[in-house]
Amino acid sequence: MPPIAASCCCDVIVIGAGPAGTAAASVLARAGRQTLILARTGQERPRPRETAPVALASLLAAIGVAGTDLARFAQPCPWRGEDAHPACLQIDRAGLSVALLAAAKRAGALVIPARASAIRFETAQDPVHVTLEDGRVLAAAMLIDASGARQVIRRALRLHRRRLSPPLLAWRGEVAAALEGARFETLSDGWLFLAGADGRTSWTSLRHSAGPAPVEGRDILPPTAWDVGWYLVRPVAGPDWRLAGEAGGRLDPAWGQGLCFAVASGIAAARSSLATQATPAAAALLAATYDGWFADRLLEAAATLRTRYAAAGIALGLPPQQAGRPLRRREQAHG
Ligand SMILES: Cc1cc2nc3c(=O)[nH]c(=O)nc-3n(C[C@H](O)[C@H](O)[C@H](O)COP(=O)(O)OP(=O)(O)OC[C@H]3O[C@@H](n4cnc5c(N)ncnc54)[C@H](O)[C@@H]3O)c2cc1C
Numbered sequence: 172m173p174p175i176a177a178s179c180c181c182d183v184i185v186i187g188a189g190p191a192g193t194a195a196a197s198v199l200a201r202a203g204r205q206t207l208i209l210a211r212t213g214q215e216r217p218r219p220r221e222t223a224p225v226a227l228a229s230l231l232a233a234i235g236v237a238g239t240d241l242a243r244f245a246q247p248c249p250w251r252g253e254d255a256h257p258a259c260l261q262i263d264r265a266g267l268s269v270a271l272l273a274a275a276k277r278a279g280a281l282v283i284p285a286r287a288s289a290i291r292f293e294t295a296q297d298p299v300h301v302t303l304e305d306g307r308v309l310a311a312a313m314l315i316d317a318s319g320a321r322q323v324i325r326r327a328l329r330l331h332r333r334r335l336s337p338p339l340l341a342w343r344g345e346v347a348a349a350l351e352g353a354r355f356e357t358l359s360d361g362w363l364f365l366a367g368a369d370g371r372t373s374w375t376s377l378r379h380s381a382g383p384a385p386v387e388g389r390d391i392l393p394p395t396a397w398d399v400g401w402y403l404v405r406p407v408a409g410p411d412w413r414l415a416g417e418a419g420g421r422l423d424p425a426w427g428q429g430l431c432f433a434v435a436s437g438i439a440a441a442r443s444s445l446a447t448q449a450t451p452a453a454a455a456l457l458a459a460t461y462d463g464w465f466a467d468r469l470l471e472a473a474a475t476l477r478t479r480y481a482a483a484g485i486a487l488g489l490p491p492q493q494a495g496r497p498l499r500r501r502e503q504a505h506g
């Protein structure tokens with residue numbers, strides 16, 4: 172990797188090398204934009220495999236991850252539940268990260284293994300400055316925040332985070348067990364999702380009572396707790412910045428679309444950034460359009476998930492009207 176200067180200016184900086192950030196960087200670099208992606212490394216907790224709809228494969232193909240690359244981290248997983256649910260994919264998260272980062276590099280993005288520690292916005296005409304943990308300062312015309320739950324831009328700009336659920340804690344782990352396929356079980360106080368292949372079963376549970384649901388088998392990855400409360404940041408776009416993936420919004424894992432939404436919003440944020448750089452006069456309109464797309468998708472999904480919980484008799488203390496209510500005036504005007 173060529174060294175980067177102490178102070179360097181490029182077209183776009185992407186914060187975070189998760190699914191949202193790497194997808195955004197691939198699209199931008201393929202379009203010929205000088206793209207830097209800040210990839211914090213070595214601090215991730217090992218994750219059990221996650222499950223995604225097969226539509227994830229089409230999204231990944233659009234950013235150059237398909238065929239043999241895809242087969243290294245994704246495998247088909249039949250649905251074993253009573254409801255007629257289509258087959259899904261089991262995703263090895265470490266393998267997904269490697270493939271997505273490689274695709275971004277192939278497209279021409281420069282990967283900087285560093286954490287963004289501060290950002291500074293001046294006027295929409297000036298570059299955005301990002302300070303790295305080692306003191307280097309980078310500048311770019313556009314910034315995409317894909318830092319997940321860290322939410323670097325939300326904190327810097329003190330954006331409003333609208334909570335769409337009470338605090339929710341999920342547990343997950345991986346055990347040695349012979350289940351083949353995926354199954355969702357309603358528990359008396361929540362739910363348990365199991366997905367297995369090759370003698371390993373990944374499980375996630377969300378319950379009212381503290382602690383994970385008991386899952387039989389020898390632990391491969393011991394149970395760990397994750398904050399999975401629902402939220403939406405308002406707004407998720409400004410003239411020279413976009414939020415993508417969990418940096419902008421999140422629902423709990425029963426949504427089943429977290430990876431798809433991260434990749435889709437990374438792609439959409441990148442396209443919106445490209446359009447803004449091509450037509451600076453339309454910057455405010457393009458930001459509002461992306462913001463509306465993101466918020467509509469997340470709020471619609473929240474309403475659907477709430478309905479599914481109600482139908483299954485799972486009470487998580489979700490307030491009745493919140494997910495579907497229109498935005499308050501203050502939220503629309505923000506930014
Ligand atoms: C318990 C649990 C189970 C889940 N199960 C599923 C499932 O089965 N299917 C599914 O589709 N989804 C699932 N999800 C959701 C899915 O994992 C997320 O939606 C997805 O990871 C979001 O991607 P992202 O790119 O937005 O964020 P992340 O994957 O969190 O990536 C953000 C990246 O930014 C980096 N970063 C943070 N701060 C900085 C900084 N300052 N500078 C540089 N880099 C930074 C982080 O290190 C990280 O690499 C689950 C989530 C949880 C918690």
